[in-house]
Amino acid sequence: MHVCVLGGGVVGVTTAYYLAREGWRVTVIEQHPQLGLETSFANGGQLSYSYVAPLAGPSVPGNLPQWLLSRTAPLRFQPGLSLAQWGWCAAFLFNCTTARSRRTTIELLQLGAYSRDVMHDLMQVEQLDFAFRPSGKLVVYRNRHDFDGARRQTEFQARFGAQHTALDAASCIDTEPALDSLRHKLAGGIYTASEETGDCYLFTRELARVAAEKYGVEFVCGTSVRGLRREGNEIVAAHTSQGEIAADAYVVALGNDSAALVRPLGIRLPIYPLKGYSLTMPVGEHHVAPQVSVTDLHHKVVYARLGQHLRVAGMVDMTPAGSREDEARIRLLTSQAQATMPNGGDFSSVRAWTGFRPATPDSKPLLGATPLANLWLNTGQGSLGFTLAGASAALVTDAIRGRAGKLDLRPYQLANRSAVRELAAVAHSSPS
Ligand SMILES: Cc1cc2nc3c(=O)[nH]c(=O)nc-3n(C[C@H](O)[C@H](O)[C@H](O)COP(=O)(O)OP(=O)(O)OC[C@H]3O[C@@H](n4cnc5c(N)ncnc54)[C@H](O)[C@@H]3O)c2cc1C
Known part of the structure; x- marks a missing residue:
């Protein structure tokens, strides 16, 4: 064969x-x-087996005006004339009901859990050097409403085997000292020990x-x-x-x-290709880079330590390839990362990247x-x-x-x- x-x-x-x-x-x-x-x-480097909730969810329709109008929203939708875009969007909105989103979450949790088993088997059988870390993941929330919603979601996911721990703001900083600059801005966080990181390339x-x-x-x-x-x-x-x-x-x-x-x-x-951006910067001895994989939910940005580098990734844009906005989006991502982890890595040597997620509705x-x-x-x-x-x-x-x-x-x-x-x-x- x-x-x-x-x-x-x-x-x-x-x-x-x-x-x-x-x-x-x-x-x-x-x-x-x-x-x-x-x-x-140069993706986010997350092996986030338990964070698989689909993009299409019940909160999406309410957020659409912001995505259309705001240049700084983590998700941007710039409608074009392409039928491909409109057809995909119609199918995407069709999937935004609570029932569909929940069913998909369960299916993706099963796929994620199986993927963890497969990856662990693979790493046992083969010697693969890819900056892998059993880092755990900390998702931090800047407002009480989002944090409470996340706790309810983790209770729902726990029924399907995903194990998470809710932390108050001080415990978030104890878990990941690189977040110290957010000490007075956090409502809390969800820590998941089973998540991992590595360099996909x-x-x-x-x-x-x-x-x-x-x-x-x-x-x-x-x-x-x-x-x-x-x-x-x-x-x-x-x-x-x-x-x-x-x-x-x-x-x-x-x-x-x-x-x-x-x-x-x-x-x-x-x-349909959904655009995203990443930054990669060197980490020296004097930097305080995260040991734990971090998601800042407010900006929807992820941070992963990959060997001697810090990878920062985020944003979901439905905008044309090579759009004039790309540079502005990279500047925004850089300023958000600098405000969140000012000493996380060498911001004077950032390599920026734009990639397209091959996304289904x-x-x-x-x-x-x-x-x-x-x-x-x-x-x-x-x-x-x-x-x-x-x-x-x-x-x-x-x-x-x-x-x-x-x-x-x-x-x-x-x-x-x-x-x-x-x-x-x-x-x-x-x-x-
Ligand atoms: C900003 C960003 C952050 C992300 N973060 C994460 C993350 O943290 N964790 C995670 O799990 N996923 C993440 N992803 C998603 C992940 O990167 C993608 O889902 C994954 O890389 C897709 O892999 P692929 O092999 O399907 O596609 P690709 O990597 O694009 O591979 C397809 C290959 O096909 C080749 N090809 C295309 N057309 C032809 C042709 N006609 N002939 C021959 N070859 C061809 C291409 O050159 C390419 O090498 C992220 C994506 C982005 C954009």
Whole structure:
């Protein structure tokens, strides 16, 4: 059996690794000269298995005016003329009811918990050097209303196995002294010991190294996939910039480019790129960088210590690529980080990055079968691609092998997401 994985980000590489462990021949096709250079490059570094609540929630409709008007809101929506944007938004709003949001939270908690198991198994079996830390996570709140809401949410999540501890402001600072500048601004925080951090780019590169050395996975970089050649109900070859590559099965793991590749086959994927930003700065001996992974909920910004660097990430923007606002958003993120952790790292040497989350309207990835017999999906992980890569890869491998996985794949399959598909379908009747 020869499987061709399309895309060499964290999702594609993790999939390739698990497929190769089955004893199959695996080829990964990646357009860039190296792996992991798109969305997996400089993300927030969070392995936040218990913080998986979907973006679509009951508070969203009330917040929409602020997102439309405010330039400093953590979420920005700049409506354009693109049908893709409007179709995706309609499907997103459809998912904002309390019932749908809760059901998705439960499904993503299960996927997150399984991903933790898969990652731990992986780290036991392989030597991977990716600045991993069993850091724990502290989410801090600046107002009582948000903090009380978070406590209720943690009580709800505790029923599904997520273990959290509510802390008062002083205990937050004791847990993470890097937050000292917020001492008089915090209402409290939620600490979760089980959360972890790591460098997603290094993880991708390390896992690819192991997959090649130990299991013979072939990485064909600098080669872009231009289309899939279909005969009957099957794909017979991937048409690439270097000619055709034939295999027995194909896994689409192209992140934001997944929808465009399969659209000519009549398969509509509701994926839209949601922009975010990150900062990476060196940490010296005199800095007080966080040991615990921190989320400042007021600004929706995450902080993770990755080796000798501090990574700060945040914002969800539905604005055009290369938008003139990007620089202003990076300046805003920098000033928020400086106000929150003034001595957290060397702010004079910040490397800024912009990335696009391959997001579905219900925040669940698209995993498993397509209408074509040998074409499989592992894409649409949105804000959680690093966190969910392990479970997604293991479950898709099980599906291709034809054996039952540890979790029911149905909630994540394209075929069972009809409402999301149909509302978003309008988006894909046009290539814009
Ligand atoms: C600001 C920000 C912060 C984030 N923070 C976190 C976090 O803390 N924790 C977390 O779990 N997730 C986080 N995410 C989300 C996470 O980064 C993504 O979900 C994840 O990287 C997606 O991985 P992927 O492999 O699907 O996509 P990608 O990494 O984009 O990989 C897809 C690959 O396919 C290749 N490709 C595309 N088209 C073609 C083609 N035609 N031919 C060949 N190759 C092609 C691309 O070059 C790319 O390498 C964050 C995202 C952003 C933007």
